[in-house]
Amino acid sequence: MAGPSASLIPCGQYKTDYRRDSTIFPTPMSRGFAIAAVLLLCLAPLKIGGTELLSPYQLNMLIQIGYYGIAALGLNILVGFTGQISLGHAAFFGFGAFASAWLSNSLGVPVFWAIPLAGLLTTLVGMLFGLPAARIKGLYLAIATFAAQFILEDFFSRADWFTGGSAGTIAQPFSIFGYELSGDRHFFYVVLAYVVVLYLFGANLLRTRDGRAFVAVRDHYLSAEIMGINLTRYRVLSFGIAAFYAGVGGALFGHYLSFVSAESFTILLSIQFLGMIIIGGLGSVMGTLMGTAFMVLLPEAVQAMSQSVGNVFPALTEGLAFLKEGAIGLAIVLFLIFEPDGLAHRWKMIKAYWKLYPFSY
Amino acid sequence: MQSETTPILQARDISLRFGGVQALTEVGFEVRPGELFSIIGPNGAGKTSMLNCISGRYSPTSGSVLFKGRDITRLTPNQRATLGLGRTFQNLALFGHMSVLDNIMVGRHHLLKNNFLTGGLYWFGGAQREELEHRRHVEDIIDFLEISHIRKSVAGTLSYGLRKRVELARAIAVRPDLILLDEPMAGMNLEEKEDMARYIVDLNEEWGMTVIMIEHDMGVVMDISHRVIVLDFGRKIADGLPAEIMDNEHVKRAYLGVDDDEAA
Amino acid sequence: MNTDLLTQLLVNGVIIGTLYGVVAMCFVLIYKSTQIVNFAQGEFLLIGAWTCWWLLTSMEVPFWLGFPLTLAFMAVFGVLLQVIVLRPLIGEPIISVIMVTVGLSIFFQAMMKWMFGVWAKPFPEVFGTKSINVLGLNVQTPYILSMGVSLVIMVGFAWFFKFSRFGLAMRATAFNQQVAQSLGISVKSVFAMAWAISAVVSALAGVVVGMVNGVSQALSFFGIKVFPAVILGGLDSIIGAIVGGLIIGVLENLAEFVDSQYLNWGNLYSVAPFYALIVILMVKPYGLFGTKQIERI
Amino acid sequence: MPEAVLEHPEPVDAGPKPAAKPPILTVNNIEVVYDDVILVLRGVSLSVPEGEIVALLGPNGAGKSTTLKAISGLLRTENGEVTRGNVNFMGEEIANLAPEEIVRRGIFQVMEGRRIIEDMTVIENLRLGAYTRRDNGVKRDLDMVFDFFPRLRERTGLAGYLSGGEQQMLAISRALMARPKMILLDEPSMGLSPLLVKEVFDIIRQLNRELGITMLLVEQNARMALKASSYGYIMESGKIVLDGAQQDLINNEDVKEFYLGGGGSERKSFKNLKSYKRRKRWL
Amino acid sequence: ADPIFVGHLVDYTGPTSDVGKPYGQGVADALAWINKNGGIAGQPLKFETVDYSYNAPRAIATYKKWVGTDKAVAVQGWGTADTEALVGFVANDKVPNFSASYSGHLTDAAGKGPKGTKPAPYNFFYGPSYTDGCRALVQWAAADAKKKNVDKPKFVHLGDNHPYPNAPKEGCAAYATEMGFQVMPPIQYSLKPGDFKAQCLSLKDSGAHYAFLANTGGSTISLLKSCDTVGVSTQFLANVWGMDENALRGAGDSADGVMFVVGGADWKSDAAGMKTVREISKVSDASGSEYRPVHYMRGICSAFYMRDAMVAAARMSGGVNGPNIKAAMEQFKNHVPAELQGVCIPSTWTAEDHRGTTKVFIYRANSKGGQQSISMAGEAEIPRKPEWLGW
């Protein structure tokens, strides 16, 4: 009676020791695949013989997927693994951005250090707002985080010393050993490095003690507690970790854009983060990245499409902007109707299908 | 099993109320190390509530619980687990989306030292070594309970009987000195009950765990337990050897029914 | 202390609060029966108000006809929405469904902007007398009316859930869809019904607000205000929704009082409910009237 | 599932058996798949004569609950699907009907694990049982149910706080409130004290006798189940492997050994099972 | 010839889309018209219109792309938040930004203003600055108060906590104090429309005689309606984006009597240049029947000043590039684009002072029982005080 997951390991692949049995990548193939993907990405910003491999536009998309993807992974740890819905993730993302800008502008911390430090500061804030999780659960908690979103947004627009108030603040370009990495082509590597490190860290975390504790708290907190898990600790900790990822993602965002203002961190972005992890697949590390890519590329695709629609039906140009906005909403709705378990699930099914092919039943 | 050592668990005059319901009234008993101790009683008698008081889910309105001579009445459930108290649940309480393996690994939680930092750094902080080492212990448990074929299955998709077994495995993984089993055989057929009985006896005799078991199957209770108490309407109505209990008129009336033991 | 201003603000709070209460009730209705947190609740007001506005101005239908037509349309709209969009999601993780309502909210907002523009449009005069004076505050007739209507709706809802057969069915469905089905309850019709009622009552609120403030995108902000209200009251309590709505309404206005008289921060009005929300949840994790989740093992 | 040793190479023919009374329900060779991939029932057929109690026995995971859910239509909420075969109730095909339709036609399933509505009171649960009914006998039936289960009358609080046994009683009572023609009972004795098990089975028989309700009974307590029923099916790994009239089954050596305990002679003690492992299966 | 790339930022869907639509349309139509009529000395303009929903960071990202990838020589911008955030960038990149933000801070080209604003050498806008607009309204209010014999009238600023409404807050308050007003603590109301009765009650309670509405039309409608409901009798004064024909229609009678700033001709004007305007309007409205709100004309002016500067730059060495456009702009003295006589107010820029014009038209909104109109109520010439530079 093999469960569905057991069947994903291809036939003929027998584990000979526990170490092999507990790698992040179930097969050497998938591991090789991942390494190849990272290497390939390293080439992305290069120019070969004067022609760019990727246009600046495409590179920009990748960078966005990178920093949003980092923050989204944090949210997935909180929502997908620990089961605590947060509607305030954008605020933490924003806090990281402001914190990093502030550290480098006002305290003169080099940006290289400001980014992880901003992550740590955000962790503190995240844990502070996560404290209610000790007492509040489920949707009540979700809406408490919704409140956190508005409270922090308000803070951003009035804490002049920290955020530059409603006008926002400039963020320094990234530099390392006095060497400035500001252009997209350079910054890409910074983001890539962060993505690789933080995704590996996340995947490791989730397969070890504390990661299991998160999932246990999600699946059955009463029995988790009786198994020796301190509920409050893990509930708050997962807010902290989520905030750390958000903070680092936000800091990268700020230094990439070189300008930070409260408008980037509205409830809409919080919801988009949720969209990323739901579309990618709750509780799936790689799915998070897929979901992020989906949410980043969707508006672009819609933009391109609406442009051509506008060309065909000039009468529609008037409402094009709204059509575009509406199309994004609609795409989310349709996606979830047809793929409610997310991209990661679909991906698994596809893999399973090919593994078992032609005996796919 | 009549050693003179101190009891591993003492329940002293435990009373518990929920609003208008008096679930337990001054229930007291002692369990000696190495005992296989059963609690029986009609539905709603307060058996599960009693286990909940021991494992810390409920805190008794009055009375106290002593574990290995130490008063644990005020401790949280997770603190009790670290002291060596494990349990299973009447209504399945597995982590439904985790694999069987991970479910059992959760039982090792308090024995593991790695945390989110060392865990995240996996290869560099010793977490890997520790995980693999504990994995070995877990595999022993898996072998013992004969669930190696479902090791990687998602717990939520297993059949009822298997889930019960995984739950037992998870409780064993806590490495408890005292394990509390709430109706471990409910919903099983004869064959599975026999398996389960065997595991429990082994657990008790070979792994040296003290067991407190709630069970309605009188055949099992009478065969394997060393001592039995009977609860009825939240009160202890009998306490003794299995055979004595079977003959107790009060117990027959309240619990077994007047006929034979055919229901078992 | 400026008691005059305070009274006026409090009256204003009660009036706006009942409206929050009504919308919150609609929200709770959907939550209670389908476990869906409806992020598109505000858009129901918007769609209802625009429909009525369109019937009254562009179609020049008289109010006594246009208004019921609007409600009928909204009932159909609610059912269709449920059937087309939400029904396929029965049995899917609740968070996916929530996300779908977010998508719907984005979609409807865009469509409304497209169809009716970004500008507020005045609602045709319906009542002869525009406003009456309550404790020194001019209160618009539709608002007074809305309070009456709200009260009736509130009592109706409470009765419905406690005693009616269909209300019980809704609660059963909320508890567990499979169990409800095993009892012979058509989960589909329960859902459709819940969405229809919610859409109709929200539209009613939308029309009332539209009459006073004009119809505009702004109506959808009720969808946000509803969150503090329902959480304060307790997600699954109809009474709680009303009380929560009133509290939020009054609280906002109190905050405005403190702000304008003493603090001069400028926006305490809009954030105060959220501070209150967190404080109250810390004291009462299930809001004021929410049922505590049963935790038995 | 434990690995199986094939000892009976020929599967027992499991086609619907002609029964004494006309069948009210026949299940024809159905196949059930979960999540589009997990094949759980592999051609199950059975029939239940009107007014009788039929038992369906088998080890954990055999697919008993799945069979019941396939009949009552509740599979779909679990992402399961009847991919082949048909289910016939009183001459009508019901395999593709919505669950509420099936309830309306008179089949009521009491699900495994009680599944009462925890945040409602006992009375509200019972009233919901009568949801599909339009007549006004609900009040009277409430009294009838309380006569069968007097202790429920006193429990006025939320059903979630009832003890396991009380919840089971409530679940059965709720089925009665629907006045069904047929009840599918999934492990009604699970978690009940011996006294209550007896009580429940007495009531099941009484209900069958007095109200003429047909029952399909899934049980682990084979002894009690067979005692109560006139015919039985035994299912393993998604297939019916044996069926027969009550006496035939009770006297069948295999059934005795695996389901009733003790191959004909004495009941063995649970204590001395140590090295004793049986791995024999019909397949 | 190679096209000259101009980035065009608009808000068609965000919180300021109410006024963003007509203004953006004005710019877009004008640029298209310019191309049709010879472009810049034979070179066509290539412009990309991006709707950034009034989200400053998105504007920055777009700007970076224009400069990095498209080699933009100039930008037609929109909001205050994004324009002010971009000040440093455009100065670095030497890309003139013709914004629709008339924030006084942007006029201090060399950073020599007394308020320590940072230099904004590459920022230009056409029209009176927000502060000057507000000053003009304060002048009008002072005269009005005198007429009504109000002694020490009270003045209050209403607006969101956002760079745009905040821009004139201090400068105008200082001027009001100077003019003998008692300035009350500002009242905040959101840029997004909503229910503002509580704020109106505060306003009413404050007893303010004159209230300056610093938001855009959409939220102003809500405010006027709410204030009407609670019976506020304050005289409202609206910023240049705060009132127009659309807002008037939305607010109905509650907008009657609102005085507001206008920075150019209105659609009904019979100025000579309106002929061109009507032609330009046909770019997006072939029938020529559409009514264009006041912002449309300012959009056209903004595009034409840029064109004139580009034409001048084309004759300089280096051709049409950022520094040349800047230099050309700073040579304009009382300049009006040739085709737009009477539509745009004559404007002057210098290397240090980017206050193009300090002349303000004051209009009155009229609405009585369905009859609505806007009418010019006067004009004011705000002195170019050096101490007001950048304020």
Ligand SMILES: Nc1ncnc2c1ncn2[C@@H]1O[C@H](COP(=O)(O)OP(=O)(O)OP(=O)(O)O)[C@@H](O)[C@H]1O
């Ligand atoms: N959390 C609770 N709140 C209110 N009442 C409770 C709670 N837990 C248990 N009870 C009540 O306490 C009594 C004892 O319940 P308990 O679950 O301990 O019975 P039990 O002996 O385990 O019965 P069973 O054999 O049926 O499981 C019951 O009447 C039950 O309704």
Ligand SMILES: Nc1ncnc2c1ncn2[C@@H]1O[C@H](COP(=O)(O)OP(=O)(O)OP(=O)(O)O)[C@@H](O)[C@H]1O
């Ligand atoms: N929702 C589901 N999704 C996937 N697989 C399922 C699902 N429900 C049941 N199964 C699988 O179908 C098989 C049969 O399950 P079923 O519950 O019908 O067994 P059962 O005979 O009732 O067992 P038990 O006696 O333990 O109740 C099991 O292997 C189980 O893992």
Ligand SMILES: CC(C)C[C@H](N)C(=O)O
């Ligand atoms: C408010 C809007 C109309 C845009 C305006 N240009 C600003 O300064 O932001």
Ligand SMILES: [Mg+2]
């Ligand atoms: Mg119990």
Ligand SMILES: [Mg+2]
């Ligand atoms: Mg079953």
